[in-house]
Amino acid sequence: MKILILGGGGREHAIGKKLLEGNINIILYFYPGNGGTKLIGSNIEKKCSILDLAMFSKKNNIELTIVGSEIFLVQEVVDLFQFYQLNIIGPNYYSSRLEGDKIFGKSFMKKYGIRTPEYETFDSYNEAKKFLKKKNNPLVIKFNGLASGKGVIIAHNQNDYKKAIKNIMIENKFGKNGKKIIIEEYLNGKEVSILSIFNKKRIIPFLSSKDYKKIGNNDCGLNTGGMGSITPNPYMNSAMWTDFNKNILQPTFEGLISEKLTFLGFLYFGLMIYNNKIYLLEYNTRLGDPETQSLLPLMKNNFLYMLKSFFYEDKINILWKNYSSCCIVLSSLGYPEKYKIGNCISNLDKLEEPFYIAGARKENQQWYTSGGRVLNVIGIDKNIKYARENAYKKINNIKCNNLYYRKDIGLY
Template sequence: MKILILGSGGREHAIGKKLLEDNQSIHLYFYPGNGGTSLIGKNIENHHTVLELGFFAKKNTIDITIVGSEIFLLEGVVDIFNNFGLKIIGPHYLAAKLEGNRIFAKSFMKKYGIRTPKYDIFYCYEKAINFLKKYTNSIAIKTNGIAAGKGVILAHNQNDARKALKNIMIKKKFGKSGNQIIIEEFLQGKEASIISLFNGKDIIPFLSAKDYKKIEENEKGLNTGGMGTIVPNPYMTNSVWIDFKKNILEPTLKGLIIEKLTFFGFLYFGLMITHNKVYLLEYNTRIGDPEAQTLFPLMKSNFLNIIQSSFQHKSISIDWEKLCSCCVVLSSKGYPEKYESGKIITGLNSLKEPFYIAGAKKEQEKWITSSGRVLNIVGIGKTLQEARKEAYDKAKKIQFENLYFRKDIGL
């Protein structure tokens, strides 16, 4: 069997490793991939449009394509592959708008009574500024487009809010993503990530995860693509799960079916748990990164069998290890803004599994950094404390110039 995985980060390396662990005879292809994926499969060379990827998959008789990165989803890759008669895991273009267009997603939530923070939409900078004058509480300012996971700014005072609006709407820090914005009430609580599989009929949740999005410890500083994760999330208690299923998951499923937004793929619920309720902050229509790297080491079930069951309309159940995992992201200092690449990495060849390459490549038998997020180091244990200790013990073995990672993942 031939499987193509679209994306270039640690998530794609994790998907490939899990598939290969369960099915050693499969052949993996990655586009564009990274240094880690080249060790377990074949990276497709040269730049390809999504249409060219469709031709590649057809010509090379790819059996299943898995979309890791949202970039491909928002370019309509699923629609193109479906037109070619190819099997692909991911939402069609309209369903992908649940992630790619926050205003579309908020309208969907409102229509189907899905609990979400109060919000206002602005297309004009002046109107947004005027709105701020009468708003004294902390707020979340969000670009309408996803902006590589960095288009959410928390503002706790008027100055921060004005600066954020100017950067987004006037200076176009996030490009067209900031042409329209959402100003949302700020909720105090604990975040949770629930990745799930959607087979067009049912939504099957994975284990709960907690993602650490900010670059600095204690959740301060700029938003990133994720600096670490723990599984399971200690704040997802039984009562929170019940509330989530009743007020978020079930109405989401109802809305997807009524609106004909059904697909075979993944649905990510970004949640905020307050003292008595759970709220939906956002949808993603793919597996989260670095949540995937923390979840797959705990998945006992054969991942390929799960995917095939979706296509065959079979019922799906997923077995998990009764353990905890902790992922620490090792990054280049300066990420998520300016950073230097090309730094030699030492310690990687002696590192115990599980770990994943996110932004590194091999040149002349040496590993060097090639991106902002470089490595995902994962620890497994009977308790979160054990998993956390193992992850950080492993992280200490890695060295490269300008290495940076948070010290508080799982605290």
């Protein structure tokens, strides 16, 4: 069986490795992939449009394509593949707006009574500035489109407000979609990520995870694409699961069906526990990164069989190991702003599994950094305390002068 995975990070390496478990007779292709995916499959080396990818799939008899990165979704890759009658896992463009257009997503939540922080939307810099002049409390200011996890700013005062809206709406720090913003109530609680499968008939949640988005220890500094994750999330107790199912998952499912936002793929719930209630902050319409990297090692199912069942089964049972996992992201020093690549990484070939390459390449038997987030190291144990200790112990064996990682993943 030939499978194409779209994306080039640690998530895509993790998906590929999981697919190979128990399925040695599959051939994996990645676009664009990275140094890790090249070890387990073939990277499509040349620059491709989504039409090029569809034609590649036709020509090479690709039986299944999995969309890892959200970038491809907003380029309408699913619509095009379906037009050519190619099997693909992911939402069409209309459904992907739940993630790609945050205002669309918030409007959906409001319409279907899904508990979410209070918010206002603006397409005028002056109107946003006028609104913020009356505020003196922390607020969340969001860029409307995709920003690789970096388009959310927590602003605490007037200086923060002005800087945030200027960066987004005037200086176009995140591109043209910054013409529209969301200003949202700030909830100081515990974050939860819940990834799930949506097969048009049911939403089947995975284990809960906790994502560490900020670059610095104690959740300080700039937002990133994620500096680590733990699974399961210790704050997601039975009461919170009940609240999530009743006030988030069920009305989401009803809204998806009512609005015809149906697809075969993954749905990510970005949540906040605040005052013993669970709030939905955002949807993603694909697997999260780095949550996928801490989740998949705990999944008992044959991942390929589970994905194939998307197409013909009503019910999918997901089984999990009774363990905890901790994923630590090693990044290039300076990420998420300016950073250098091409730095030598030693002992990577001796690293104990599981681990995933995110931004590194191999040349003449030597590994070099090639991106902002470089490596995902996973520790697993019955207890999260020992899972994180295992992960940090593995990191100690890696040598590179230009790598950075947080020291507090899994501590809270």
